[in-house]
Amino acid sequence: MPCNHSGExxxxxxSRTAWFFVAALVCATPVSAAPLVCDQAxxxxxxxxxxxxxxxxxxxxxxxxxxxxxxxxxSHRLPWWKAADTRAELGISEKQSKDIDxxxxxxxxxxxxxxxxxxxxxxxxxxxxxxxxxxxSVVTRQVGQAEQARANLTTKRTAMLYRMHRLLTPExxxxxxxxxxxxxxxxxxxxxxxRR
Numbered sequence: 482m483p484c485n486h487s488g489e490x491x492x493x494x495x496s497r498t499a500w501f502f503v504a505a506l507v508c509a510t511p512v513s514a515a516p517l518v519c520d521q522a523x524x525x526x527x528x529x530x531x532x533x534x535x536x537x538x539x540x541x542x543x544x545x546x547x548x549x550x551x552x553x554x555x556s557h558r559l560p561w562w563k564a565a566d567t568r569a570e571l572g573i574s575e576k577q578s579k580d581i582d583x584x585x586x587x588x589x590x591x592x593x594x595x596x597x598x599x600x601x602x603x604x605x606x607x608x609x610x611x612x613x614x615x616x617x618s619v620v621t622r623q624v625g626q627a628e629q630a631r632a633n634l635t636t637k638r639t640a641m642l643y644r645m646h647r648l649l650t651p652e653x654x655x656x657x658x659x660x661x662x663x664x665x666x667x668x669x670x671x672x673x674x675x676r677r
Contacts, residue, residue: 560582560585561657561660562577562578562581562582562585562645563578563582567660570656570660571649571653571656571657571660572650572652572653572656573649573653577648577649580648581645581648584641584644584645584648585641585645588637588641591637592634592637592638592641595630595633595634595637596634598630598633599627599630599631599633599634602623602626602627602630603627605623605627606620606623606624606627609623
């Protein structure tokens, strides 16, 4: 007997397909999105007295480094395109740094607004599911709005990363990818050490 998918299961399938497509797009971008946007958005306005999750009360990181670049500035609070040590490692010029920062600063308000909208919609979906009294059509509509907001945020972020990426030379792109891979490996190592 042929399987008849309901509208609900088709939407779930479409949602999963959309997520796989978005993940493929984000993973295919040569520059990692997480270090560029998630950390950098909060790095622009650090809270007074705030320390990174990987630092100790004395300001030093678990790896023994103090998180300062060669000029004595907190390199974890600066985006990679502004931090002196990463700029030197990647060979980023003053003009490249400024142009990349201009793209980031111009996009940041839109990213924050899109993230706030997504958070509100996700909270609304969670509320509906927790209450368990809404009609399925209401839940489906709300989930659709949340997924549309998520796609909007991903599109904005990916377009920003692509614009930044285009300002780098092929050699700088390779070095940047290697730098992010190294940092991710260090983060995973520190995470696994912390769980023991």
